[in-house]
Amino acid sequence: MDTVNVGNQITKFRNEKGYSMRKLAELGEITPSMLSQIERGLANPSIQTLKILSKVLEVPIFYFFLEEQTTDSLITRKDEHKKMIVKDLSYELLSPDLAGELETVIMRVPSGVVSSSEPIGHKGEEIAYVLSGKINLYLDNKLYSLDSGDSVKIPAYMVHKWENIEEEEAKVIFSVTPPTF
Known part of the structure; x- marks a missing residue:
């Protein structure tokens, strides 16, 4: 260093x-x-x-x-996003890295897929926006159906899970602080 x-x-x-x-x-x-x-x-x-x-x-x-950061390190080109697949869900990190206080991710939820068997909570506060499709969100054990363009704020530690019961894939972009990817 x-x-x-x-x-x-x-x-x-x-x-x-x-x-x-x-x-x-x-x-x-x-x-x-x-x-x-x-x-x-x-x-x-x-x-x-x-x-x-x-x-x-x-x-x-x-x-x-704090180390000075060059502006070049702040840009992530579309073919350079880090990707992770967990079971049938795929996550694409839009943030350049996990440094800092915020990360932004696109979650792709195929038809018939649920994010977890039980709702889970995590340390970070989260804002999610449905980019495309429809998706069910279980938020503190209450069901909400979200359409493209809908958004939600999920407080830290509030249990939640995502479920796609529609025919088409759902895409959800979310930002979470602190990073948890």
């Missing part, structure tokens, strides 16, 4: 706040020359300095240690 440049992160958050280097140094109770050295990677800030800067910049201290 590459070393994270804390100075670059401080510069990024300083610019987002619209602070000059001199203003941040004043608010952070350090000299402008010290802040300049930190931002250029020539000096390492103390933990106390990072605490103060995180408070002034209104970001959690661990944000200074």
Whole structure:
């Protein structure tokens, strides 16, 4: 793993706040020359300095240690989606990866297939949208029939299962946080 440049992160958050280097140094109770050295990677800030800067910049201290992401890594081409088949269900991950707080998946449910024998719950909150077809959703043991264009919010740990009793495949896109794929 590459070393994270804390100075670059401080510069990024300083610019987002619209602070000059001199203003941040004043608010952070350090000299402008010290802040300049930190931002250029020539000096390492103390933990106390990072605490103060995180408070002034209104970001959690661990944000200074996050690796920078290139925009290229945010794009997933249609033929590069990760796919998983569980029994007769297929899942296609639309998110580039499982990093971060959110994932989005297309679930394909063939005719006559149910997602699980019993409704199950999971840690993540979920929003689902029926892309095509019709599908039954058992939500907290109550049956709902959803048509193309319908959507649902499923709170964390609420038990649910999907069932396709129609002749055609149903496609459901869902986003869940945190990722569970």
